[in-house]
Amino acid sequence: MPNLFKVAKFGGTSMADAAAMRRCAAIVLSDPDKKIIVVSATAGTTNLLTELVSDSSTDQRVAIAEQIRDKHLAICNDLEEPENIQEKVEELLDELKAIASRKQIMTGMLRDEIFSFGERLSSTIFAQVLREESGSEVIWLDARNVIVTDSNFGSAEPLPEQIAFKSDEFVQPKLNSGRIVTQGFIGSNRQGVTTTLGRGGSDYSAALFAEAADADVLEIWTDVTAIYTTDPRIVPGAKPITEISFDEAAELSVFGAKVLHPATMIPAIRKNIKVYVGSSMKPDEPGTWIVKETKNNPVIRAISLRRNQTLLTVRSLEMLHQYGFLAKLFSVLSEHKISVDLVTTSEVSVALTLDSDINTPGKQKLTDEVLEKLRSFCEVEIDRNLSLIALIGNNLDATAGLSGPVFGALEDVNVRLICHGASSHNLCFLVSENESEEVVNILHNKFIKE
Numbered sequence: 001m002p003n004l005f006k007v008a009k010f011g012g013t014s015m016a017d018a019a020a021m022r023r024c025a026a027i028v029l030s031d032p033d034k035k036i037i038v039v040s041a042t043a044g045t046t047n048l049l050t051e052l053v054s055d056s057s058t059d060q061r062v063a064i065a066e067q068i069r070d071k072h073l074a075i076c077n078d079l080e081e082p083e084n085i086q087e088k089v090e091e092l093l094d095e096l097k098a099i100a101s102r103k104q105i106m107t108g109m110l111r112d113e114i115f116s117f118g119e120r121l122s123s124t125i126f127a128q129v130l131r132e133e134s135g136s137e138v139i140w141l142d143a144r145n146v147i148v149t150d151s152n153f154g155s156a157e158p159l160p161e162q163i164a165f166k167s168d169e170f171v172q173p174k175l176n177s178g179r180i181v182t183q184g185f186i187g188s189n190r191q192g193v194t195t196t197l198g199r200g201g202s203d204y205s206a207a208l209f210a211e212a213a214d215a216d217v218l219e220i221w222t223d224v225t226a227i228y229t230t231d232p233r234i235v236p237g238a239k240p241i242t243e244i245s246f247d248e249a250a251e252l253s254v255f256g257a258k259v260l261h262p263a264t265m266i267p268a269i270r271k272n273i274k275v276y277v278g279s280s281m282k283p284d285e286p287g288t289w290i291v292k293e294t295k296n297n298p299v300i301r302a303i304s305l306r307r308n309q310t311l312l313t314v315r316s317l318e319m320l321h322q323y324g325f326l327a328k329l330f331s332v333l334s335e336h337k338i339s340v341d342l343v344t345t346s347e348v349s350v351a352l353t354l355d356s357d358i359n360t361p362g363k364q365k366l367t368d369e370v371l372e373k374l375r376s377f378c379e380v381e382i383d384r385n386l387s388l389i390a391l392i393g394n395n396l397d398a399t400a401g402l403s404g405p406v407f408g409a410l411e412d413v414n415v416r417l418i419c420h421g422a423s424s425h426n427l428c429f430l431v432s433e434n435e436s437e438e439v440v441n442i443l444h445n446k447f448i449k450e
C-alpha cells in the first residue's frame with residue numbers, strides 16, 4: 001500500500017509548555033506519514049492577545065506584551081538548543097511590544113496582525129522542539145503565504161482555489177525535504193495583509209492545508225481523547241465515539257461539542273479526507289474517526305447541548321398570503337451579520353434562534369438598532385436563557401415513530417421550538433436553560449446508553 005499523507009494539528013493546550021510540545025513531537029515522530037504540522041498559539045496566548053487588543057491604555061497593552069514575552073522565553077529556556085531560534089523569537093516579541101506601545105486606533109486589520117503573533121511564536125518554538133527530537137530537517141512555513149482569504153478581518157473566509165495554487169507553490173516543493181511546521185488560524189488577503197479565521201480556527205486551517213496538499217488523513221490532536229456521545233461533564237456515562245460520519249460530525253460541531261471548529265468538515269468533505277480526533281496527552285487511547293461512510297449508522301449517535309440561545313418570534317398580519325416578508329426579515333438580520341440557526345414558520349409568524357454567546361465567532365447580539373428595524377414592520381418577542389438540544393444521527397427525518405418516544409420522555413418539560421426534517425442528521429429543539437442538563441440525561445439514558 002502506498003504511504004498515506006497526513007496533516008496533524010495540535011491545539012493550544014497541546015502547546016502549553018516545552019514538555020507538552022515534546023509530547024506532540026513524539027506523536028509526530030511516531031509516524032513518517034505526518035508531514036504537515038499545524039499548530040495553535042500556546043495555551044492562553046490568544047486570550048491574552050484578545051485582552052491586549054481590547055485594552056485602551058498603552059501601559060496595559062505593554063504589560064500584556066511583557067507577559068507574553070515571559071511566557072514564551074520560559075518555554076525557550078527549557079529547550080536543548082534555544083539559540084537556534086532565540087533571535088527570531090525575540091524579534092517577534094519586540095515587534096509585538098512595539099505595536100502594543102504605539103498609540104493607534106485598533107482596527108480589525110491591526111487586531112488580526114496582533115493575533116498572528118500567537119501562532120507565529122508557538123510554531124517557531126515547536127519547529128525547534130521537533131528538530132531537537134528528530135535530529136532531522138524541519139521547515140517552518142508562514143501560513144500567510146498559503147491560506148488566502150477575503151478581507152473580513154476577525155473571521156475571514158478562505159479562498160480554496162487560491163489556497164490550492166499557493167500550496168503548489170509553497171508546500172509541495174518542500175514536502176520531500178522534511179516535515180513542515182506551520183500556523184493555524186492565520187492567513188492573508190490577496191494583498192498580503194494578515195487575516196484570521198476566527199477563534200478556534202486552527203482546525204479549519206489544518207483542514208484547508210490537508211485539502212490543498214491532497215492529504216489522505218487529517219489528525220486533530222486536542223485535549224479530549226475523543227468525541228463523546230454527549231458532554232461527559234453533563235452525563236458521566238457518556239461514551240467515546242469510535243467512528244462517526246462527516247455529516248454527523250459537521251452537525252455536531254455546529255450544534256454543540258466544541259471539539260472541532262464548525263467549518264473543519266467542509267474541506268474534509270470536499271476532498272473525502274478522513275479526520276481523526278485524539279488527545280495529545282493520551283495518544284494511545286482510542287480517538288474518533290470521522291469518515292464518509294460509517295460501518296454502523298444508529299438513529300441517534302450523539303446528543304449535544306448548546307447554551308445561550310435566544311428565541312426571536314416575529315409576527316405580522318401582513319404575512320398572510322403575502323410574499324416578501326421573510327426576505328425582508330432576513331435582509332435586516334443579514335445586514336447586521338446576525339446568523340440564524342433554526343427557523344420555523346407559520347402563516348403569520350416566524351420563530352428563529354440565535355446564538356447569544358458573544359464568544360462564538362461570527363455571532364452578534366440583537367442590538368436595539370436591529371430590534372427597532374424589525375419592529376417597524378412586525379411584532380417582535382424575545383425569549384432568552386434557552387438551550388438548544390440536538391439529537392445527531394441518521395435518518396432522523398424518516399424514522400417513523402421517533403418523535404413519540406423522544407418527546408414522550410420529556411412529558412414534563414416545556415419544549416419550545418422543534419426543528420425536524422430539514423436534515424436527516426439532526427432533530428433539535430429548545431428547552432429552558434435550567435432544565436437542559438436533565439433533558440440531556442434523560443435522552444442519553446433512554447436512547448444511547450446500552
Ligand code: ASP
Nearest residue numbers: 040046185199200201202
Ligand atoms: N489560537 C486561536 C484561538 O485560540 C486559534 C486556535 O487555537 O484554533 O482561538
Ligand code: MG
Nearest residue numbers: 011012200203
Ligand atoms: Mg481548538
